[in-house]
């Protein structure tokens with residue numbers, strides 16, 4: 462594979478870009494994309510299993526999304542909705558109130574990134590409840606602004622030397638049944654992880670001071686950890702019993718990713734608000750908080766304003782994205798293809814002890830690589846080398862949580878494309894086990 466132009470550009474990039482903002486896996490320099498295919502500047506093609514970190518659920522440059530953006534920018538690129546009104550904003554807000562879970566009147570607040578929407582939710586929850594404490598989960602990633610970093614508890618590097626962070630954010634254990642921090646067996650436990658929260662509420666954290674629990678329905682960057690339904694139901698009950706808002710953070714798992722419009726719908730509970738980003742506008746900058754009307758009425762302007770939030774081209778892209786997801790039955794496709802993909806990875810698990818666990822919902826699948834199935838010790842070297850070899854063979858695959866292969870392709874990917882990608886992953890695992898992937902790739906494949 463010739464990647465000369467790509468390597469040259471990466472050298473230039475390294476001279477001028479801040480190191481804070483990139484965690485590389487391979488030197489991929491994108492020229493164009495269509496469907497689930499990416500082409501680099503050297504003319505090589507790749508099957509995309511990353512979807513720009515889950516932002517491209519309808520695929521690269523879907524013609525309907527492109528048309529919506531082009532038509533909009535021909536009229537006007539932007540005029541701030543802080544002082545004026547525009548049609549795509551209202552149309553999108555109406556659609557969002559229809560597709561998000563919760564059988565109640567809702568309102569929408571827009572931003573530009575998943576991170577700012579998390580910040581906004583902290584402000585909104587405090588404003589509505591008059592309480593200051595916010596509960597997040599250990600291993601959660603919610604973004605990179607101060608509020609979102611304060612919610613996140615996944616990486617020491619992201620929190621080092623930048624404190625003090627936002628006060629009164631508290632973390633409880635995520636229900637990680639594969640690596641239970643309490644040594645319990647899945648399905649046979651007493652929800653010891655949740656007891657930590659109950660103990661806090663009993664002994665040192667007055668429930669009437671807790672504004673909200675902000676939680677991903679599947680912990681994405683933690684390695685696609687799916688919580689048990691009984692955990693979710695019990696946590697929700699605790700919230701309801703104590704006037705605590707339950708917020709589903711759908712930035713990564715929303716918009717059909719898990720085989721439903723939103724991840725929280727798998728658990729049969731109705732959140733008070735959802736946080737949206739990434740796939741909402743197919744890669745155009747946009748985020749949203751959708752909340753019960755009475756909650757949203759509790760804050761006053763200018764509590765949450767951004768000059769370029771809710772830009773007409775992003776809103777037009779988002780309206781088109783929602784229509785494509787609906788018209789092309791992508792939610793059903795995500796569910797059925799996701800089940801097939803999981804089966805195929807379970808087939809690989811039966812072949813390779815390196816794979817300790819396969820989990821996820823819809824096309825949000827994690828493949829957990831371990832040094833030993835009994836100790837479940839994470840195998841970061843295997844993950845880095847396998848992802849690098851996949852890139853060399855034409856598949857864009859990354860890992861998070863140090864060792865979990867992240868399988869989140871655009872929802873438009875076909876079964877044939879998925880089969881081809883999994884065959885290449887199979888080959889990369891064989892190469893790794895045969896010692897055919899050199900250590901030098903670890904200088905490049907850093908990952909999370």
Ligand SMILES: Cc1ncc(COP(=O)(O)O)c(C=O)c1O
Pocket residue numbers: 514573574575576577579602603604605677681682710711712713714738739
């Ligand atoms: C679950 C989750 N929340 C929030 C964010 C932050 O979104 P953004 O990068 O758009 O600010 C991310 C990004 O990876 C995410 O995965």
